[in-house]
Amino acid sequence: MRRSAQIGLALLLLLLFSPALARVRAGQQYDSTSGPLPVFELxxxxxxxxxxxxxxxxxxxxxxxxxxxxxxxxxxxxxxxxxxxxxxxxxxxxxxxxxxxxxxxxxxxxxxxxxxxxxxxxxxxxxxxxxxxxxxxxxxxxxxxxxxxxxxxxxxxxxxxxxxxxxDHDRANRRWIMRVAPLVREQGVGLSERLADIYQARWPRAKIRVDVTAYANWAGAYTTLDPLRVTISSLDSRNQGAEALEVLFHEASHEIAEPVQEAIIRECRQRDKAIPRDLWHALVFYTTGEVIRPVITSSGASSGDQDGNGYTPYAVREGLYQRGWNDYYKLLQRFWQPYLNGQATFDDAVARMVSQL
Ligand SMILES: [Zn+2]
Known part of the structure; x- marks a missing residue:
């Protein structure tokens, strides 16, 4: 029964913070989706x-x-x-x-x-x-x-x-969902279209199922394909605040970024180069971060970095580039960013990155 589909945000808030109702809810099964969001089903x-x-x-x-x-x-x-x-x-x-x-x-x-x-x-x-x-x-x-x-x-x-x-776990999950929901509602369709466009892929027609869980895997979130399902930890410090939106779209991109992975492999074969295992993943981190950055900054949903410079993408914030991906980061800035800016084609960007490996 999709009961909560009809429950407004106000009522949801009431449910979440009313101790009496919370006790009743905890002891029974209830609808576990957060309502009709676009793109994702949480x-x-x-x-x-x-x-x-x-x-x-x-x-x-x-x-x-x-x-x-x-x-x-x-x-x-x-x-x-x-x-x-x-x-x-x-x-x-x-x-x-x-x-x-x-x-x-x-x-x-x-x-x-x-x-x-x-x-x-x-x-x-x-x-x-x-x-x-x-x-x-x-x-x-x-x-x-x-x-x-x-x-x-x-x-x-x-x-x-x-x-x-x-x-406690359910409350944390619902709180996480409630915090990210307005951003998904406001930006979800636009972001999914932009990312599909970048990866030259189709965004899945069905909503992407996301299981919000107290604990996920060591990375705090992971995605499994066929069927595409995302699991995100609501307690993990890396998934909090406006950053939750980036985690959602990063995970979803695991499926739609396949053309990039294929293009990298194709270019490597043509040049007889070893296929860089993580380049596509670094690219997905980079792309999601760059696409999300202006959205979050303009929405005012992020308090910004320590210097007040707007939104800091996940991979920068968590030091992923410094931990072994620095060369990829430079390649992405140099050859992939022009493609994101509309100044290069997809094929040229991938070919240039691979030629520099
Ligand atoms: Zn990933």
């Missing part, structure tokens, strides 16, 4: 959030158990959410620990972005967000068809998650 789904929380905790335990083997030393440590202090009963603690142990044994060493099993599980759990269960015991259509042991683990953990964590 969800705060129970099972997807539980899944990523368990994965997050399992990874923390794995890292704590074998710190020297943890190669992701750059993985950010997220703030410990306030609900972590909530005391669990012995039974609850056991159910939760069992679930985390299951994730530790089966998933913690697998990558959310590159493991088909984890991608399918995430998508499946997203599809069942309106269900209170995954086994279909009470409602047949709520049989998610997952392996019995996993179903049992998730359902047991769900009771604990619902009682202790979900309310």
């Amino acid at each position: 969800h705060s789904g129970f099972w997807t959030n539980l899944h990523h929380t368990l994965y997050h905790e399992a990874r923390l335990r794995t890292a704590a158990a074998a710190p020297e083997k943890n190669d992701k030393t750059t993985e950010p440590t997220l703030k410990v959410a306030p609900e972590a202090k909530t005391a669990l009963t012995t039974t609850e603690q056991k159910a939760w620990d069992d679930a985390v142990a299951y994730y530790e044994a089966n998933y913690a060493r697998k990558d959310l972005l590159f493991t088909t099993e984890l991608i399918q599980l995430k998508n499946q759990l997203g599809d069942f967000e309106d269900c209170d269960e995954l086994s279909g015991r009470m409602k047949k259509f709520c049989d998610a068809g997952l392996p019995p042991k996993l179903t049992q683990v998730l359902e047991a953990a769900a009771t604990v998650y619902r009682a202790h964590y979900w309310q």
Whole structure:
């Protein structure tokens, strides 16, 4: 039921900040979309959030158990959410620990972005967000068809998650959605058209599903293709404020930037050069940042950088170029920027970048 589609912003605000209603909402399934936004369909789904929380905790335990083997030393440590202090009963603690142990044994060493099993599980759990269960015991259509042991683990953990964590996570997700929604409403269509134009691609006709979750992967957001789905952490410090808009469009660009990736590969083959693994990704960061910058600056949605110079794109802010992409950054400024300014063609820009590699 798409109930909240009809709920106005005022009512949504009331719902979010009324403690009595929040208590009622936390205990039941409800519509998890934020209303009719263009371009994106933003969800705060129970099972997807539980899944990523368990994965997050399992990874923390794995890292704590074998710190020297943890190669992701750059993985950010997220703030410990306030609900972590909530005391669990012995039974609850056991159910939760069992679930985390299951994730530790089966998933913690697998990558959310590159493991088909984890991608399918995430998508499946997203599809069942309106269900209170995954086994279909009470409602047949709520049989998610997952392996019995996993179903049992998730359902047991769900009771604990619902009682202790979900309310805070859902509130954080909804707050994140509410903050980015006005920008999406105002700029979403224009930005999607501009980006599709730049990449010489078609923007997907269907709205892009975005799962907003307390925890996502180590990067704070990731995108899986076929079907195109984006997962964004609402608690990650890198995804806050007006920057959330850039994260949304960066992630969505993963699919539509394919022609750039193909063009880079084609140019490299013609010149018999090794294909630079991350150039297309640096290009997507650069492009999204440059396209978003004037929009955010003119909307006044950003407080600007320390010097008050308007919006600072994600890759600059988070130091991605300094950490190994500096040569790409120079190439992008020199050859890709003229294309963005309308002073070069797509093919020439890519060819020039590759010729300088
Ligand atoms: Zn990316």
